[in-house]
Amino acid sequence: MAIVNEELLTIGAFAARARLSAKALRLYDRLGLLAPAQVDEASGYRYYRADQVDRARLVALLRQLDMPLARISEVLGAGGTEAADRLAAYWADVEARVAGQRTLAAYLRGRLSGRSSEMYEKFVIETVDVPAQVVITESRHTLADELPAWIGASLGRLESAARECGGVTGAPFVVYHSEVSMESDGPAESCVPVADEAAARAWAARQGRAWETTVRVEPAARLAYARITKAQVAHPQILAAFEAVEQWVAAEGLETAGPCREVYFADWEAAGAEDPVCDVAFPVR
Template sequence: MQGDEGLMGSGEFSRRSLLSPKALRVYEQRGLLVPATVDPANGYRRYAATQLEDARLVVRLRRLGMPLDRVAAVLAAPAAARAELLAAYWDETERRVAGQRALVAALLAQWEDPSAGGGAVHDVQQREVPQQRVLSEQRTITQPEMPAWVPAAVARLEERAAAYGGPSGPMLLVFHGLVTEDSDGPLEVCLPVAAPEDDPAVRVEPAHREAYVRLRKRETVFPSILTAYDEVAAWLQGQGLRPSAGPREVYFAHFPSAAPDDEVCDVAFPY
């Protein structure tokens, strides 16, 4: 019921906002829609009519599949910045869906014609990789956390690399375990530098032979990039070879400025 103070109870607010009582509780706990008042005696919650606009915005953003932390950022942003946040989220969503579409196509090709090499679209190549000394950061991390953590880790490593005259080779992402939405690696970011043999700040990446495929920027979107991992793994199995270390992504181009069809990355398996 509407109160004398211009407030409404949670039931009325639920009906007018199209949010269930359960959703209201969740959003209150997450700080998205906090009641205007809470009676200390009975816990009765009242919402202001002015909160309906935010509540309806939450409904719309959730229909787009936006995670609650991103919804909170939109609500907290000034009106002029909300469009930018939504556009950035939707761009990420479209790239993710494009990656999922490519993965579905690869799986369908594999199932419809198993003799066609699993729908492979890349030529697997081989190369010798010399020993490298690398600065590194390692963390247990899930795939959704990678877009924020990896660039930050790279920036920190590049700052440290300045003491060695800058990086001496391409940046590596070394996967010491599976990194997906459900599995947390760990993942190591490595930046080669020209460091002395006895420098305790670096670790040695051993010389090895590796099989790899080269990807364009548009092919690096998760989960479509997993197709490249499958292709190299299948090639190694077909050759009777076994990986000797964790697979890695080798970024030899400046990723942020690259165009979608620019070659930027190798997916590689040491063996």
């Protein structure tokens, strides 16, 4: 019998009204998204109220946005304008991811079609001699999606700590000791040049292993670099910049002499999308 009483529906009848499968309803129950109004202790049969149909349909609609079930639980648990704000935040993340994938697809089309040289031509490659520097550093194994947030946070911590180490004496930079991608986690090393090596070593000794902090002397080097804008720092534009530098180094008969790096010479927060903010570079010999 589909209707148990005036208020409760069997799972089959409720599924038909909500336009969901019984299997989906059982899953939503297990995840806490949509609990039955009543479960028969003897038979285990689930029963739902008719006024639960709207919530069931809302879950189904949110699933059409490919929203993970955990995020759906957050939205439904918030209610009102907060629920709408959580949905907006989720969709902003989706659009940002799709925009990044669109750019990556265009980049890959260029590579696959043999037009890589056209992508590299927009970058001007130069060299600069950098003296030896005392640097305080923070290292982390991180995947590409976590990298931007970590760079900002780690450089912020190091620049704050530099006040105890005689002050900042040069542009902060990030060294990639191994590839950072969605499959490879580096490590990456944030570095801030400071004036007082003794004070820096005393500072590092107080940190312990909390942030994988160290002090070292970065040796003098000649860097081959391409200057890029804030917009170009995003993946995959920055990959094309690094590849352009590598191509130039090979064409000039030079060799790379150390891991690649990003040198952040401008105020990131104050910079606009088209303002130069970063040099992507390789030590060369």
